[in-house]
Amino acid sequence: MPSLRDIRTPALVLERGILTRNIAVMAARMQPHGVALRPHLKTAKCAQVAKLATAGQFGGITVSTLAEAAYFAGHGFRDITYAVGIVPAKLGAVAELQRDGTIVRLLTDDVTVAEALAVRATALGTTFHVCVEIDTGGQRGGGAPESDALLGIARRVHESPALCLDGVLTHAGQSYATPGAEAARAVAATERAGVVRAAERLRAAGLPCPVVSAGSTPTAVHATSLAGVTEMRPGNFMFFDLTQVGLGSCTVNDVAVSVLASVIGHTSDGNRALVDAGSLALSADTSANAHLPGVGFGIVGDLWGRPLDGAAAFPLASPRTAPPAASPAPGYLAARIARVHQEHGFIESMTPLPLDALPVGTRVRILPNHACITAAMYDAYHVVDGSDEIVALWPRARGW
Ligand code: PLP
DSSP, rough: OBBTTTSSSEEEEEEEEHHHHHHHHHHHHHHTTTTTEEOOOTTTOOOHHHHHHTTTTTOOOEESSHHHHHHHHTOOOOEEEOOOOGGGGGHHHHHHHTTTTTTTEEEEHHHHHHHHHHHHHHHTTEEEEEEEESSSOOOOSSOTOOOOOHHHHHHHHHHHHTTTEEEEOOOOOOGGGGOOOOHHHHHHHHHHHHHHHHHHHHHHOOOOOOOEEOOOHHHHHSOOOTOOEEOOOOHHHHHHHHHHHHTTTSSSOOOOOEEEEEEEOOOOSOOOESSSSSSSHHOSOGGGGGTTOOOTOOOOTTSSSSSSTOOOSOSSSSOOOOOOTTTOOOOHHHSSSEESSSEEEEEEESSOOGGGSSOOEEEEEEOOHHHHHHHHHHHHHEEESSBEEEEEEEOOOOOO
């Protein structure tokens, strides 16, 4: 069996045991709410992960690109929500994907698009399933739950024999701006209230609304009530990352993906080790620092994810609150990627780095700030299960 000691770096590593635990925990969270899980595969983009995430569920998934839709349809997934606002130019490709009975559910918040959907569905000899996108505070796609436009769009969809009005969909992306469980709970309540209100308005107007779809990882983790919601679409929860640690969605021990890198040298001041993982291997996303000041471009551990310097480099206690910027918890900062160039990363530490213990060729593992973006840099996961032995290679979908 190949080992993490042998493969070319940088490489993306996935801990199978953590992945399956994260999936089981989310399934157990949804169960008492009686809400279906339609996991978002934008993070994983991988059929093997999708099969684990949908096991015991109804089988529906969410995607963020048509390339993902085609990839997952090719792996037998037949109920797919494409959760990015549709443009008419993509409808030919959607119709093609639906030829074998797959449903690729579409999203719009625009009445002119609803009209184009009706015309194109008839011309293409297909039926498009449509959700109206609702903004519940994220200020991205969607209209307000109380907007006049909502009923106009929904009615236009419902009136077309070539369209099927499935319901309403929202994603409270503002859940990422609010560290801590209490704030996430409040966003989850706002997300639920907004999307349920939109559904009630449709029904009061005599329109069908079987699907009331919501969710992000922080709101799915922290929601106390999901009454009226029919499905949740978290995606990042399968892997988690340092951003989710900072938000209080998980602990560092729940992060399932890491980047394997090699030490390629030391800076001449003797303070920093260089690795072959820079912005293209880790991404330049520094979002976790908003909640965990000082984690830089990722926390660095040894080949097995243990602290580099023997200190508690990975905070093992549940870090529900971010360390204050003025007195950063040494645990977070014992070893981190402080700076990146395209193919270089600089390991720095609050405590002296044991550079003699990090000779050129030493392998380290870096926990990412934002797993969705970091994973997007790779063609495959090197799957391990608590050791450095690679138990599987799982490909990822790429493209748009
Ligand atoms: N639904 C939509 C529309 C999204 O855009 C996203 C993520 O961007 C999700 C669900 C999943 O949220 P998360 O990444 O927090 O799991």
